[in-house]
Amino acid sequence: MAGLYLHIPFCKRKCNYCDFYSVANLGYLNNFKNRLLQEINERKYLFSNKKVNTIYFGGGTPSLMDIEFFEKILEKIYFEFHFDNAPEITIEINPENREKSFLRKLKEIGFNRISIGTQSFVDEVLKFLSRQHTAKDSLLSIENAFESGFENISIDLIYGVPGLLKNDFEKEILLLQNLPVTHLSAYHLSVEKGTLLSLKIRKGVFSEVDEKTGFEQYKTLIKTANFCGFKQYEISNFAKNELISKHNSAYWNREEFLGFGPGANSFVDNIRYICTPDIKKYLLEFEYSQDILTEIDKINETIMLKLRTVEGLDTLKFKEEFGEKELKRLEKELKKIKPEFYVYNSGFIRLTDKGMFVSDYIISRLFV
Numbered sequence: 206m207a208g209l210y211l212h213i214p215f216c217k218r219k220c221n222y223c224d225f226y227s228v229a230n231l232g233y234l235n236n237f238k239n240r241l242l243q244e245i246n247e248r249k250y251l252f253s254n255k256k257v258n259t260i261y262f263g264g265g266t267p268s269l270m271d272i273e274f275f276e277k278i279l280e281k282i283y284f285e286f287h288f289d290n291a292p293e294i295t296i297e298i299n300p301e302n303r304e305k306s307f308l309r310k311l312k313e314i315g316f317n318r319i320s321i322g323t324q325s326f327v328d329e330v331l332k333f334l335s336r337q338h339t340a341k342d343s344l345l346s347i348e349n350a351f352e353s354g355f356e357n358i359s360i361d362l363i364y365g366v367p368g369l370l371k372n373d374f375e376k377e378i379l380l381l382q383n384l385p386v387t388h389l390s391a392y393h394l395s396v397e398k399g400t401l402l403s404l405k406i407r408k409g410v411f412s413e414v415d416e417k418t419g420f421e422q423y424k425t426l427i428k429t430a431n432f433c434g435f436k437q438y439e440i441s442n443f444a445k446n447e448l449i450s451k452h453n454s455a456y457w458n459r460e461e462f463l464g465f466g467p468g469a470n471s472f473v474d475n476i477r478y479i480c481t482p483d484i485k486k487y488l489l490e491f492e493y494s495q496d497i498l499t500e501i502d503k504i505n506e507t508i509m510l511k512l513r514t515v516e517g518l519d520t521l522k523f524k525e526e527f528g529e530k531e532l533k534r535l536e537k538e539l540k541k542i543k544p545e546f547y548v549y550n551s552g553f554i555r556l557t558d559k560g561m562f563v564s565d566y567i568i569s570r571l572f573v
């Protein structure tokens with residue numbers, strides 16, 4: 206299994222918490238369209254013998270692009286790559302780009318999954334996050350996507366936001382009972398260096414949500430999502446009717462993917478690449494950092510990615526891949542961690558809800 210990722214690095218305005226690579230300068234947009242096609246030409250050889258089964262347009266804001274752009278890119282992709290079956294083809298859209306004619310055309314040209322950046326159904330929270338849409342926009346975008354023929358609709362929610370009350374968060378998730386949403390990605394607000402939000406927090410304008418409140422909201426998320434029929438399959442991801450994101454699941458399974466666009470990552474033949482996140486540079490030349498994974502990198506990645514999943518880390522497979530000595534080392538380190546954070550039975554190591562909430566800390570303790 207292999208995936209293609211296309212990074213559309215434009216946003217109308219930068220949100221105050223966002224550290225994804227994107228620029229709020231649409232002046233580069235037309236030149237970018239041609240460069241992306243050129244990059245596909247230059248890099249397609251990396252996937253010459255791979256079968257693609259997912260395509261994902263992320264950003265930035267892919268929904269700022271026009272239909273002709275997507276038609277051209279998909280046509281190019283179908284021409285240049287090999288496919289096993291019909292691939293999962295996802296597009297991220299912002300709720301303000303929700304015109305039915307646009308969504309219908311996306312469906313017609315082959316998109317079969319839509320991921321809507323709702324972030325919250327509480328207008329005060331959206332304002333706090335400096336988003337450009339309202340809760341009403343989000344509801345309409347979901348409705349329009351469904352009426353345009355999308356049956357696989359994902360939304361994003363953010364919790365751990367200063368001012369978001371536990372009850373309000375619970376009500377947001379309960380809304381899903383009456384919406385045609387099949388997938389939920391919910392993230393704790395993380396304050397990243399260099400963002401406007403981190404500056405405001407440093408200046409004392411806001412304080413971050415404390416760990417206890419954050420964990421209470423995480424428990425609310427799991428319980429309420431479950432009540433609404435969504436099954437958790439990863440720390441932040443929940444699916445109805447088994448409609449998990451095949452594209453993201455492939456990352457957690459360390460499967461290969463080829464990314465295009467400034468800031469896009471790739472993982473091919475044991476090498477991780479990052480295309481320099483700089484649109485000006487991208488328009489002149491394609492530049493990639495590249496990192497060949499060592500055995501230690503592979504072990505650490507496996508621990509990190511598998512423990513993010515509800516399925517957990519299969520110790521039999523781990524032993525087959527990395528040897529008995531490495532499994533013994535992992536088990537020894539695991540014993541140093543409080544039992545409330547993990548469960549080890551039937552050959553699988555899984556994090557508990559408490560462990561998932563502080564997964565970065567636990568996982569780093571298990572690294573080689």
Ligand code: SF4
Nearest residue numbers: 216219220223264265
């Ligand atoms: S719309 Fe998305 S990618 Fe763009 S700035 Fe906001 S959070 Fe970041």
